[in-house]
Amino acid sequence: MTWETIPVGVWLIFGIVGLPVYAIFLGWFLGKPRNPKTSVLGVTVFLTLVSAVWIGLYLTTVMIGFIFDFGGLA
Amino acid sequence: MSQKEATPEDILRPMQSTGRWYKIIFAVLALIAVGWMAIWGYQLEHGLAVTNLSDWGSGGGVTWGLYIGAFIWWVGIAHGGIIISAAVRLFGMDRYQPVARLAELLTIAGLAMAGTYILVHMGRPDRVVSSVIPAYPWTVQSSPLAWDITVITLYLVLTATYLVLTLRYDVHRLRDQMPKKLGPVYSIITVGYSKKEDQIIERMVWWLALGIIILAPLLLHGGVIPWLFALLPGMPGWMGAIQGPQFLSIALTSALAGVIVLATGLRRVYDWDHILTDDVIRGLTLWLGLFSLLFIWLQLQSVVTGLYAAPLDVAAVTSTMVTHPVYVIAIGLMVVVLAYIFAQALRPSVFTPLRSVAIALLALYATLTEKILFVVEGLQYPTFSLYSGVPGPYFPSWIEMTSIAGTISLAILIFMVVLKVFPVIELHAVEDHHDHDEDHDEEVTA
Numbered sequence: 284m285t286w287e288t289i290p291v292g293v294w295l296i297f298g299i300v301g302l303p304v305y306a307i308f309l310g311w312f313l314g315k316p317r318n319p320k321t322s323v324l325g326v327t328v329f330l331t332l333v334s335a336v337w338i339g340l341y342l343t344t345v346m347i348g349f350i351f352d353f354g355g356l357a
Numbered sequence: 358m359s360q361k362e363a364t365p366e367d368i369l370r371p372m373q374s375t376g377r378w379y380k381i382i383f384a385v386l387a388l389i390a391v392g393w394m395a396i397w398g399y400q401l402e403h404g405l406a407v408t409n410l411s412d413w414g415s416g417g418g419v420t421w422g423l424y425i426g427a428f429i430w431w432v433g434i435a436h437g438g439i440i441i442s443a444a445v446r447l448f449g450m451d452r453y454q455p456v457a458r459l460a461e462l463l464t465i466a467g468l469a470m471a472g473t474y475i476l477v478h479m480g481r482p483d484r485v486v487s488s489v490i491p492a493y494p495w496t497v498q499s500s501p502l503a504w505d506i507t508v509i510t511l512y513l514v515l516t517a518t519y520l521v522l523t524l525r526y527d528v529h530r531l532r533d534q535m536p537k538k539l540g541p542v543y544s545i546i547t548v549g550y551s552k553k554e555d556q557i558i559e560r561m562v563w564w565l566a567l568g569i570i571i572l573a574p575l576l577l578h579g580g581v582i583p584w585l586f587a588l589l590p591g592m593p594g595w596m597g598a599i600q601g602p603q604f605l606s607i608a609l610t611s612a613l614a615g616v617i618v619l620a621t622g623l624r625r626v627y628d629w630d631h632i633l634t635d636d637v638i639r640g641l642t643l644w645l646g647l648f649s650l651l652f653i654w655l656q657l658q659s660v661v662t663g664l665y666a667a668p669l670d671v672a673a674v675t676s677t678m679v680t681h682p683v684y685v686i687a688i689g690l691m692v693v694v695l696a697y698i699f700a701q702a703l704r705p706s707v708f709t710p711l712r713s714v715a716i717a718l719l720a721l722y723a724t725l726t727e728k729i730l731f732v733v734e735g736l737q738y739p740t741f742s743l744y745s746g747v748p749g750p751y752f753p754s755w756i757e758m759t760s761i762a763g764t765i766s767l768a769i770l771i772f773m774v775v776l777k778v779f780p781v782i783e784l785h786a787v788e789d790h791h792d793h794d795e796d797h798d799e800e801v802t803a
Contacts, residue, residue: 290498290499291498291499292496292497292498292499292500292503292504293497293498295504296497296504296507299576300504300507300508300511300572300576300580300581302571303567303568303569303571303572303576304511304515304568304572306564306567306568307515307564307565307567307568310560310561310563310564310567310568311561311564314560314564315560316556316557316560317557317560318553318554318557320549321554321557321558321561322557322561324549325518325522325561328518328521328522329514329515329518332513332514332517332518332521333510333514336510336513336514337486337490337510340472340485340486341486341487343476344476344482344483344484344485344486344487345483347401347476347482347483348482348483348484350398351398351401351402351483353481353483
């Protein structure tokens, strides 16, 4: 049974939640009018922002840990 | 009706001058935000024990209270961006184009505040990233919290991508009239820009709008966020498939209310009556009416099934909910909201932008308090009385309550800063702005 072999979160996130995201990227690269350079720009903006969100959050939390000195490894 | 033609100079005005009132309001909000951060610092120093959420030894067993209720509320408000963008890009409802970017910014500010609440609710916020990222391959398999983080990240980043891509057109054309000192920022936004890309970018943001309209309402606020609660069979106030539609209806109500307050406020401050016209505000108010009606209708579903021959645990939490003053006031306010919107739909002279703001504020209050009550009562009335010996009911501590003022101030400050950096109304909206006299209300009321 698929339900037993593939954990619920895997098919839910990568199989269902991911669909609109895959559709966006496919639309960017396969739709017309298109220009690969502009599509790559879109992907670059997307990946830069993902990194900015998580790196920004990481730096914030490190700063909180530094200021309040919780006495353990982050 | 527009009194005058909208021009690009109109949308540049916030960047070109800073009035006395801007400075005063900024200073007051900054004071509130910094004051709340100091209070959060006190909480970090002494632990969650300073709230009523620290453990199961107090507050009637409630460990998720105001913080999680406010987190849900902020994510709900964040849905304004995609509703408006989808209306403009996917459904061709161009009259809402002037509020599209405002709504997208509301999404980013709303999600930022929601994320802040997650940090605030953690005893060890320094561990957020270092615990979430390494464990993700395992937690994503079964943890609704991991799903939540995934979808919120996607929503935030896709909306910001949408914003960046649409800004390129505006910044390229208006740059000479925008603040020179922000030149490096504009250079990054417009890197590699050429006019040939305009049509391609327009198509790309269409795909973004399509992806986000499925992702955010259906899979975030109608999906992973209600699943944080609805998948717990031991909590009858939370469990059940109704939570997805119910969460979504409340989210859309608060989102439209947020957009109305924002758009009407800016219209007054910057004399944008000819851009953010009465027609636009009235249209948004009608949409608010539709979502408010869905909100009330889905509440009715819960109440009727929860009181009529329901299992004992469901009946206990439902009967407590419907008699709780917070719930009675929230639903009562939503009835007032609906009554006003119905009245102004029947008799247009009843409509004024100020009245729309007033009922939008009522809707924001009602959605916030309903969400907090939902979280609290879900925990207070489990199927098995695990906490029957826990003293006292939960009531938000003053520390928790100040977070509402703090996050609202922070969100407004984000807007006030953005107003000085780039146009909060799309250039397309003033280039193509025409008054739509035809009766678009059919779109809403049909």
